Amino acid sequence: MAQSGVHRLVTANRLRDGAPVYRADDGQWVTSIDAAALVPESEGDRLLEEAQSGPLPLPVVAPYLIEAVREEGKIEPVTLREQIRAAGPTI
Amino acid sequence: MYRYDDFDRRFIEERVEQYRDQVRRRLAGLLTEDEFKPLRLMNGLYLQLHAYMLRIAIPYGTLSSRQLRMLAHVARRYDRGFGHFTTRQNIQFHWIKLDETPDILADLASVEMHGIQTSGNSFRNTTTDPFAGAAADEIEDPRPFCELIRQWSTLHPEFSFLPRKFKIAVSGAPEDRAAVRVHDIGLYMRRDEAGEVGFEVMVGGGLGRTPILAETVSRFVPKRHILSYLEAILRIYNQYGRRDNLYKSRIKILVQSLGIERVRAEVEAEWAAMDRDQLTLSDEAIEAMARFFPPPDPNPAPADDEAFRHALANEPAFARWVEYNVAPHKVPGYAIVTVSLKEPGRTPGDITAEQMELVADLADQMGQGEIRVTHEQNLVLPQIRRVDLVTLWRTLVAAGLGTGNVGLASSIISCPGMDYCSLATARSIPVAQRLSLALAPREREIGDFKIKISGCINACGHHHVGHIGLLGLDKNGEEAYQITIGGSADENAALGAIVGPSVKSEEVVRAVDTLVDVYLGLRAEGETFPDTYRRVGMKPFKEALYAPH
Amino acid sequence: MPLIKGGRFVDDPWRVVGDDEPVPDANHLVVSHARWLKERDALAALPVELGLRLPNTVHPSTLGADLDRLALIALNFPRFTDGRAYSQARLLRGRFGFRGEIRAEGDVLRDQLLFMKRCGIDAFSVGERAIAEGWLRAFRDFDVFYQPAEDGAISVLQRRLVARTRAPADFTVT
Numbered sequence: 001m002a003q004s005g006v007h008r009l010v011t012a013n014r015l016r017d018g019a020p021v022y023r024a025d026d027g028q029w030v031t032s033i034d035a036a037a038l039v040p041e042s043e044g045d046r047l048l049e050e051a052q053s054g055p056l057p058l059p060v061v062a063p064y065l066i067e068a069v070r071e072e073g074k075i076e077p078v079t080l081r082e083q084i085r086a087a088g089p090t091i
Numbered sequence: 092m093y094r095y096d097d098f099d100r101r102f103i104e105e106r107v108e109q110y111r112d113q114v115r116r117r118l119a120g121l122l123t124e125d126e127f128k129p130l131r132l133m134n135g136l137y138l139q140l141h142a143y144m145l146r147i148a149i150p151y152g153t154l155s156s157r158q159l160r161m162l163a164h165v166a167r168r169y170d171r172g173f174g175h176f177t178t179r180q181n182i183q184f185h186w187i188k189l190d191e192t193p194d195i196l197a198d199l200a201s202v203e204m205h206g207i208q209t210s211g212n213s214f215r216n217t218t219t220d221p222f223a224g225a226a227a228d229e230i231e232d233p234r235p236f237c238e239l240i241r242q243w244s245t246l247h248p249e250f251s252f253l254p255r256k257f258k259i260a261v262s263g264a265p266e267d268r269a270a271v272r273v274h275d276i277g278l279y280m281r282r283d284e285a286g287e288v289g290f291e292v293m294v295g296g297g298l299g300r301t302p303i304l305a306e307t308v309s310r311f312v313p314k315r316h317i318l319s320y321l322e323a324i325l326r327i328y329n330q331y332g333r334r335d336n337l338y339k340s341r342i343k344i345l346v347q348s349l350g351i352e353r354v355r356a357e358v359e360a361e362w363a364a365m366d367r368d369q370l371t372l373s374d375e376a377i378e379a380m381a382r383f384f385p386p387p388d389p390n391p392a393p394a395d396d397e398a399f400r401h402a403l404a405n406e407p408a409f410a411r412w413v414e415y416n417v418a419p420h421k422v423p424g425y426a427i428v429t430v431s432l433k434e435p436g437r438t439p440g441d442i443t444a445e446q447m448e449l450v451a452d453l454a455d456q457m458g459q460g461e462i463r464v465t466h467e468q469n470l471v472l473p474q475i476r477r478v479d480l481v482t483l484w485r486t487l488v489a490a491g492l493g494t495g496n497v498g499l500a501s502s503i504i505s506c507p508g509m510d511y512c513s514l515a516t517a518r519s520i521p522v523a524q525r526l527s528l529a530l531a532p533r534e535r536e537i538g539d540f541k542i543k544i545s546g547c548i549n550a551c552g553h554h555h556v557g558h559i560g561l562l563g564l565d566k567n568g569e570e571a572y573q574i575t576i577g578g579s580a581d582e583n584a585a586l587g588a589i590v591g592p593s594v595k596s597e598e599v600v601r602a603v604d605t606l607v608d609v610y611l612g613l614r615a616e617g618e619t620f621p622d623t624y625r626r627v628g629m630k631p632f633k634e635a636l637y638a639p640h
Numbered sequence: 641m642p643l644i645k646g647g648r649f650v651d652d653p654w655r656v657v658g659d660d661e662p663v664p665d666a667n668h669l670v671v672s673h674a675r676w677l678k679e680r681d682a683l684a685a686l687p688v689e690l691g692l693r694l695p696n697t698v699h700p701s702t703l704g705a706d707l708d709r710l711a712l713i714a715l716n717f718p719r720f721t722d723g724r725a726y727s728q729a730r731l732l733r734g735r736f737g738f739r740g741e742i743r744a745e746g747d748v749l750r751d752q753l754l755f756m757k758r759c760g761i762d763a764f765s766v767g768e769r770a771i772a773e774g775w776l777r778a779f780r781d782f783d784v785f786y787q788p789a790e791d792g793a794i795s796v797l798q799r800r801l802v803a804r805t806r807a808p809a810d811f812t813v814t
Contacts, residue, residue, distance in 0.1 A: 015118070017188035018142040057120030061138060079568065081509060084518075085140050089510035091438060091520045098796045102784040109781045113751065121773060129721060130751055212721065242786045243797065248758035249730050249789065252723025318797075329727045330699070364735065369788035369798065376800065 006067050006078060008044035009036040010051045011085070012060035020085040021060060023051045029060055033075050033086040038068060092153050092461060093238045093383045095203045103200045106207060106246075110134050111193035118190065133213065133251070135206025136192055139513050143187040146209040147199060151219040151237035151261075152180030152464040156451040159462055161202045163447035169195050174447070176432065176440045178504060178553050179258070180218045180464040181209055185511050213251045214244035217259045220268040221465040224384055225473040227421040230280045231288050233263035235380040236317060239372065243318050250325050254332035254340040257325070258297075261290075265582060270466055272296050272584035273556060275342045276324060277305045278317075289313045294324060294354065295346030298550035302586045303343045306351045308358055314377060319370040323362035327354070387474055392424025396478045411535070412484055412495035426477050428458075430470040430487060431494040433502040435527035438520050440468030440505070449490050457483055466553075466580075467504050467541075469497065500530040500540040500607070504553060508546025508563060509570075515546035517563025517570040522599055529600045530607070537607055539619050543578075556580035558620040559603060560587045570596045576606060576632055577624035585621060590633050602636055609635045642771055644753075644764040645741070647779060649771060654691060654712060670712060673698060684709050693745070696724040700731045707738050715761065717746035726759045733760025733790040753778040760790030 010023035011033075021029040022036035027050070030036065039047050044065045051063040067078040077083050084090060095103070110130075117127040135146040147162070154162075162182055166174050169191050170184040177183055187195070199205055208214055217240045224232040240259060244250070250257075260274040271277035277293040290312045296305030312320045328342045331349075346354050395403075402409045418427040430450060433439050442450075454462050454472055457479045463471035475483060487493035496502040503526060506512065508519030523544050534540065543557030554560030560575040572594055575587030594602045609632050614623045624632070643652040655666040659675050663686065670691040671683065683690055684706075691712025694700070703710075713732060715725035725744065732738040743763040744756050750773065753764055757779060766775060788795045 013138055016190050018138050020141060057118065061124050080570065081140070081515075084509060088141065089520075090518065091510055091524065098784050098799070102782065102786070102796075105782045105784065109751075116773075126720075126749060126751075212723075245786050246755075246782070247787055248755040248785075249726040250723070251755055252721055252726065252752075326727050330724055334722055334724075366734065369795075379800065 005069055006041070007038045007069065008041055008047065008065050009033075009038050009068050009075070010044075010047050010063050011036070011066055011082070012051070012063040015057065015059055015061055018061075023047065023063065033068075033077070034073070036068075036075055038070060038075060092155060092234075093150070093380075099203070100200075102245075103203070103205055106134075106205065107193065107196045107200050110196055114189065114193050129211060131189075131192075132210040133208060134192075134196065135209035136187070136189070137210060137513075139185065139511055140509075141511065142185065143189050143192070144183055144185050144511070145187045145192065145195065145206055146177070146181050146183045147204060147206050148209050148216050149181050149204075149464050150241050151217055151223070151234055152221050152466075153223075153234065154462040154464065155202075156454045156460040156462065158202045158204055159447050159451040159454070161199065161204065163444040163451070165195060165198065166444040166447065168198075173441055173443045175438070175507060176442065176464050176468045176470070178466050178468065178506070178551060179216050180221070180466055181216055182464070183507070185507070207245060210256075211251075212253045212255050213257065214247065215256055215258045217241055217244070217261065218269055218274075218466060219261045220264055221463040221471045222268060222418065222427050222473060223263055223463075225387065225420050225425075225427050226264055226266075226268075227419050228266055229264045229421070230282065231263050232381070232384050232386070233261040233278075233280055234384045235377065236278075236290075236314070237261055238383070239318060239377075239380055240321065243321070243370070247325075250329055253325075253329055254334045255337075257328075257342070259321075267580070267582040267584070268465075270553070270556065270580040270584070272304045273298050273302070273553070273580065274305060276321065281311060283311050287313065290317055292320060292324075295343040295351070297341050297343040298553060298555045299341075300338055300548050300550075301343065302550070302555040303347065304584050304586065305343075306346060308351065308355050315372045315374075316367070318372060319365060319367040320358075320362055322370055323358050323365060326361055327357045331357075387420070387422050387425065389422055391422060392476045393478055394424055398481050399478055402481045402484075408488070408493075408495065409481065409484055412493060413480065415495045415499060416497045417480065420474060422474075424477055426475050426480060428472045428475045428480070428483065429465070429497045430472060430492050431497055431502060432469050432492070433496055433527065434491050434494045435496070435501045435531040436524050437491075437527075438505075439503050439523050439527075442470075446490055446492060449486070450492070453483060453486060467502070469502075496531070496534060498539050498541070499534040500537050500542060501527040501534050503527050503542045503544060504557070505544040506546050506552040508544075508552075512546060514549055515563065516548070516565040517546050517572065517596075519544040519546035519552060519561075519563055522561065522563070522572065522596065525600055526603055529604065533607075537611065540607075541580075542603070553580065554578075555586045556584065557587060559606060561599065564593055566593060572596065572599050572602075574602060574606070574636070576629075577621055579621045583621070588629060590629065591637055605635050606632055641765050642768060643743075644766060644770070644776065645762060647776060649776075652765075656693075668712070670714060676706070680706065691741070694728065696722065696728065698728075700728050700736055703736075707732075707736055707740075710738075711740040712743060713738065713740065714743045714745050714765075717744060717748055717752075720747040720749050720752055722747075726755065729756070729759040729761045730790050750775045750778045754781050758785065758789040758791045758793070 025037045116122045137144040170186045175183045259276045260269045260271045261278040262269045263280045273296045279291040292309040293305035294308045416429045458472040503523040505519045505523040509515035541558045543554045544561040545552035545554040546563040556578040562573040574590045578587030579585045654668045668689045676692045689711040693714040745765045786796045
């Protein structure tokens, strides 16, 4: 369900502690989603491939792409599940 | 309760070292995640939304105070100060770090605990009646056999890579407090015509995507043959269970596709061909295990005293707690107390480290140091003197553990749902919180009422067997809840029927209130919700729920 | 591929013969189950040791008296999560008393070696990494076992719980 304005970013869980992390522009994995590299849909696969490459062991488990939008300087995932991953449990 | 000997201790130490090395190899890149995942699952470690989750086994729901204190230590030292009891009598911690798990398992091993086989495609925790050994209606205490099954099924070399998970439950009483019929193998202790105690063996029950009730494969298996009989069933399942489709790989699917008669024939043929010497239990062996579970002191205690009578007459909250949370013990003057982890508005089944330590202290002071976990996510102190009940209650209330709502509508069973679980399709905890607050004011009027909520189709909240069940779905990116009614997990086991189209999150409370109103309006004297549903059918409920308003 | 047997890496004398391949000149020949069914008599008449690769969907009982002629049965683990061959191994070693080599092939990984051994498998076809990563140590992960299997180890159950219809001396200790 691509909409204009909906971009892609790569997320994963950190291997050591399972924390949700996001791929940043410089190739680092960061815990703040607002620092994630946000790319147009067409560049998502490239970003994911970059995230999956590199010397083993990767510091993360199973990177994958998610949809997100930029809103007033913050990055907001499209799905509730990813919102919960980014912001923590709602209760 | 069971106490480890040198063999058990050595085994669990070897297990911790094996796991420590597996983690080392994973972190060093010598194991891929695909290779490591089944190994960590076999020690109960999941990767969830925010962190790793560790599921610790509480064999057949029995804990010592020392073990409960260790769980409090784990909560504090390695997690965020709380734990969550599950519908399989285990405990889960949601905020675990992989590189600390070897130390956690070492700490647990020091009190005879572990996470072995709480996940993975092998045997899971064998569960039983939380009132085992204490209930007046019991034929026999099932726990010696639960422990024998636990040992037989631990790292069984032939059955560690089954098509799918395998869950066994045992009931020692005619009233089924263990949800036996929704397990892969369910055992009911029975007497035959000669009065000998043995097992009715049922197979092929389960919830999840395709809920099915177990069917009887043998009406009576003598005690001495129970392990060999289970081995025969597992060998048939290991060979013929489907491995091509994750959703059709449980033994319930095999039973449905072959039919129970064919399954019985295969099992009996395998059992006849087995060399059963190695697994036949001698009388001495059974007695030796039974000695770990001695019957309670049969000397009666006073039925009550002045303090008890006064509180009962003058403190409605105490009277209510006695009515709902206190069950009769087989020895006069004693009681079985359920400690409610279901304060309305809180997360069902959650408990803080401080609360765990308090319950451990109370168990030591008043309850022979023993605690039980129920599959409805409460705790039980199985032997309390009635004259201690007032003091116990006051202490529990002060700690938020004294809500008198066991079996009532605000005592909701709920999985962690999408706030924590990577499998979930919707949140369950906020729904449970809102519902419990909404229903608490009239729950006594409603009476016995079990609401069970699952955050996804895997049904860890056991929604199929709730009087009202809620299944959380993702409907076009929004949370929606499919409602089932008429389920039951007891000896009259039944699977709930879907009422109609799912309802939105904000409509759930109204929907449940409506269904409750229909029940209250139609019920005959003494009818529980399932009774009324069976009598009047779906129509009045469906009409009321979907009436335009 | 490296072969583990008797707790160490050994040379493999067995020659795998393809289904359409003429029988080569070798002393140890392994054929597929399908070829065995087709050419059993001819193969059995050869003055060589014979082995067959048993699919994990075939019940060992179907081999019947053929077991007497076979010196090797290779069992298959198509994925390490597919555990059907554990039951096949136990039946072959225990119920049918097969005394030849039972070999694990396929997705054979370090953390399953001990389970396989306990089920009566005594040879393991593994990848090269097994040597570099010291997989032989896996056989010592545990020396306490709860339940009886096919390796002759005295299990905890046997020590503590079982109807002693056999004298203790009948149990072999590994």
